[in-house]
Amino acid sequence: MDQRIAQFIAALRASGVRISLAESADAFKAIEEMGVQDKDMFRISMRSTLVKEANDLETFEKLFPMFFQASQPPPMTDATKGMSPQEAQMLAQALRQFSEQLRQMMEKLLKGEPLSQQEMNQMDQMMNMEGMTDMRYQNWLARQMEEAMNFPEVRKAMEELARMLREMGMNRQQVEKLREAMQANQQAMQDQIRQHAGEAIAQNLANKPRKEDAEGAMNRPFRALSEEDMHLLRKEVRRLAAALRTRLALRLKRAKTGQLDAKGTLRANLKYDGVPMELHHRDRVMKPKIVVICDISTSMRYVSELMLSMLYAIQDQISKTSAFAFIDHLEFISPYFDDHDPSESVREILSRMPSGHYNTDLGQSLENFTKDFLDKVDHRSTFIVVGDGRNNFNDPRLELFQRVSRRSRNTIWLNPAPMGLWGTGDSDMLKYAPYCGRTFQVSNLAQLAGAVDQLLLH
């Protein structure tokens, strides 16, 4: 049993649920406490100790039956029961018309025998299940298996059999009953196969070697990231945003003016017998404020998901964040982040603003920005631009950029393109650069992390 639980935990991890060693130890302790007799309690004690995020509950519920449902053969009915000898003979005669393989299969369906372990193993060998490490493949795999078992042909043969029996003069009702029983049995067998496919995938998940650390993905360029790396990166981005927040808080906390701190003053002046010699003031905590505009045009599409996730994470951490996305015009996207979860809101923004051909226009977007949202930028806010500065030879509107940049506390540009390409072709990066406090090349996560570290030094 312990072995099975450990495998289950491994499979959960492989599906992206973050489970620490301490948590799996807790799960074992909880199971020891609750026992394994009551299946519901067993499930709940595992779930409450292992899964700590509402989004992961679904993964848990999907994987759990693959590991802990006793794979009993599905209930099937024996259709041949209650047949007269004459009818049985007719059936045997009709069956003889089919090929060996089909006949075996149909006899199984008639008698209501589930697939044996041996047959399942044979089926597994026919399939190439390597690399099937996602429960989303379950239905697909089950269909492949059904095809390997000749299910479509069997279905046809079943109709054929019914027709033959009728022609041989069997009672219509009896034929209908047989046919229905066979169909029900086939359905049960399909369920069995589906469950088996799920278990096979779950097994693959459990045996999957542990992923390399985020380190590998850190230095890989954004263009070369796989779906799984993205998952890792999103987590890393979240950590980055949290780091950004504390850093900001530390920097901005320094200023000491403001209200008199009565308690602090009293405390400090105890040593002067209560005569107020030293005055203490409350620390003025300056809340960080960030305004980000992010390019999600075609040339930036490969990083836009990541960048938007980062914006989401930042907004989650810093309440005064205003996020904007632009292609040919600018849109205020913060509201999306407020009421959706990260992947959902990013997907929605990307589908709302589809990329077109050569239509990036930062100048126009800046105009939108200064017209409608200039009040978001003040002397306390850091203005961040994420984009490659490729403007399709449109007017860069430098005067507007300068205006925004002057209003803000600091202006920072994050550019995913290599520095060597800045200013080539339609890139206006070098024109904008003089108005930025800092510019950074961020083509992999290590650089992004570095940029975030540097962000607030000024």
Add this chain to the structure above:
Amino acid sequence: MNENGFTSPARLKDALTEQMYIANDEISTVVYLSQQLGKPVLLEGPAGVGKTELAKAIACAAGRELIRLQCYEGLDETKALYEWEYAKQLLYTQLLREKLHDELAVTGSLKEAADRLGQEEDVFFSMRFLLQRPLLKAILSDEPTVLLIDEIDRADAEFEAFLLEVLSDFQVSVPEVGTLKAIHRPLVFLTSNNTRELSEALKRRCLYLFIDYPSLEQELAVVRLKVPELSPKLARQAVELVQKLRTMDMRKSPSISETLDWAKALVTLNAENLDKSVLDSTLSVLLKHESDLAQARRQLFNPPSRDRRQDNNSLGTPRWSN
């Protein structure tokens, strides 16, 4: 309930029912586990599904004192753990001046006087002057308690880190007094409305319990229990309507507490049926945003044409948030 707490999840569930709290198996099992393993429970879910209520019901059921710490932005140690009562210390020094004078009068040298004073030092840094805030109160209580840390997501990340330390071994060191250790481990509940991500470290130390909106039958049971005056037929109609409202894309979906308020309103108005006039006058008990109200009226009073409904479905079910 005995000295050692609840003896089984089923017993716990019964005890909660006695407190008019209808728990499902999941809730009772997780709370029981938390008692057995000595781990805090992290409660998440939409606003108004009874997260705070659960902690209160447990405290009543177990006959323990409930100590509540409400979190907010800027909450710090002095508000959550302890603080020295400077004013009181100062006052005592003033009042005891005479006595101190007498004590020190017998001493010869200045050094002797300082030593003498040093011996009396603990008087001023004793428990007498320690203002106990909720966390310290829970630790020092002679009786076992239930500690409720409400809306932890509203506190700062720094406070969360500090909380970790307290929750892991339930001891606090006050430099002037020494280490204070809990006599009884309190049952700890943390609630969160998910306005921000909690840190991994905090989640790791807790058992996780997600409480969602109840099913129709569960909610009906709650209404029947808490507002028995409402007729069964009307109660069912009302709950069905609330469940329907929750499927709409609202800024704020009605919670259980709002369902109960509404049920009480229906009783007060002696409503016989959920007709248009009753709905019109009472719907504002359920929905607190003007736009939600307008939307509900539109959809309930003139059912939308088919294609508009499809439009609505394409928005998907809203993620719970508040």
